[in-house]
Amino acid sequence: MALVDFSLAFNCVKHDLLGRKLQNEFGFSTSACSLITSYLSQRSQAVHHNGHFSSHRPLTDGTPQGSCLSALLFTIYINSLPSVLRCQYHLYADDLQVYVSGPKNDLDRLITALNDDLHAIECWAITNKLFPNPAKTKAIIFCKDGVVNPQIDVRFCGETIDLSDEVTNLGLIMDSRLKWSGQVNSVTMKVYNTLRTFRRFQKVLSMQTRHKLAQAVLIPFFLYCDAVYYPGLSAAQKEQLHRCFKSVIRFVYGLRRFDSTRAVRHTLMGCDLTENYLRRVCCFMHTVYNGKAPEYIAQHVRRGNNQRARSFIIPRHTTSTRRSLLIYGASTWNSQPLTIRNQTTMSTFKAALNRA
Template identity: 30%
Template sequence: IASDQGLVSILVVLDLSAAFDTVDHSILLHRLEHVIGIKGTALDWFRSYLSDRYQFFAHVHGVPSSYSRVSHGVPQGSVLGPILFTLYMLPLGNIIRQHGIHFHCYADDTQLYLSMKPEETEKLVKLQTCLKDIKSWMSSNFLLLNPGKTEVMVFGPEPLRDRLDHMITLDGISLTSSLSVRNLGVTFDQNLSFNSHIKLVSRKQFNPMTQYSGVYVALQLPLANTIRSDAGRPVAAT
């Protein structure tokens, strides 16, 4: 819609380094109590869940290293991990809103986006300031924003896209517009054709099929179709 109106849209996909591992427990518990309103027994349960966790770092010749107490981070792979991290990130939304930038957040996936005319440089300045404030907030909350892996994509007519390339920087690093960006499992391209995503899914779908190619001839057709469908369905759903 924005492209039809002669606008370009900018998507910034932020990259956080080891995001789940750097969550400060005291800040998280304070946020659960004073921002979310969790108190009493429920808060004590979260405090117990985060406390007295230990981990070892490596195996050498089958022997694990000594255990170390964990004072930061939320357990990855757990049901609560992404939820707790999302709650930890809640104040970031207020910072982004102050700059009038649209955004979506889930766990450590944060995307900023806005539409503009190429000559509306004041909106780029607003985006730059927003990125600077985001990095500052993350630093004060023990999170590390990685400028080298943060991606930018500009959508819209090609002549308009080219005018905005190299105009966005983060921490002194120029964020060059990517040809494709993978965001929450979907590969976007600048023309929103989704050709890159379709090719990726097709390739992943084809690979498991080849594993069964030698036995298809020995199977009855209904069973062969069931195997083909069951092997491909998880790939198509991702």
């Protein structure tokens, strides 16, 4: 997989080219395109430093920073990029991941296919006046046993992209063997660092305020992308997260370091951390079962033939893939009572899970 980086992507949008894309690719009328062009043009920018403003300079390119339309207009601008790709991809605004999969003994062909797409991205970027950044572009090979192959040569914009053992993809830290140690360490480090700051003011914060801080700031660290990595965690990694979560509970309720949290462990999220992870995996599988998941996810699982059972067919898998999201998720879904699986809306499904 290659994680492609563009330099200052939002600032490089050409207004005239965006107007042509709106008209030719999306069917905008001439007057609508003129309105968008008027919105983008005749803008200027100044810098405020030490109480003084610099002179204003015109902005001839880019979408307005902080504007609610900025991301949408950039998405429209980059929308044609996937048409030049042959490998699979994920594209979210200016975050692009291109990936290809296959057997380990076919690695040379896979690298060639990836390089072909990277070259196509380079050509597309030149045509559309964007600037790829090979220095920040990352490449990684996911393989259970690891890959030792000095002949691997991933190239982008004339430069060799060194293979990484660990990459950050939209805030999720992924290592080449999907062991998730970097992600777990990152979560716990963020929580402990934030707790260290909060504890300086603990004596002047009421329990209600500490509870709100935990809900708004600390718990989201545990929940971000949890359904992706939690099924693959080892027992030691799960225990690491549990110890960290107990520190949050002790902060909220003013408990000492070694005080038991058993009596209040359900109060922050309505259940303990493990149960919350299981519920969120079930919610993800509810989305898959009801046909609301992307095709690249839905194609890997099949619903059972008995519609009344509302279950998944567990595909054949190895010991290592048993902990993958879809295998683990399908098994967890099938283990839920039928009264829960029968809920068709997400709100009623969550309510049924909470009552169980």
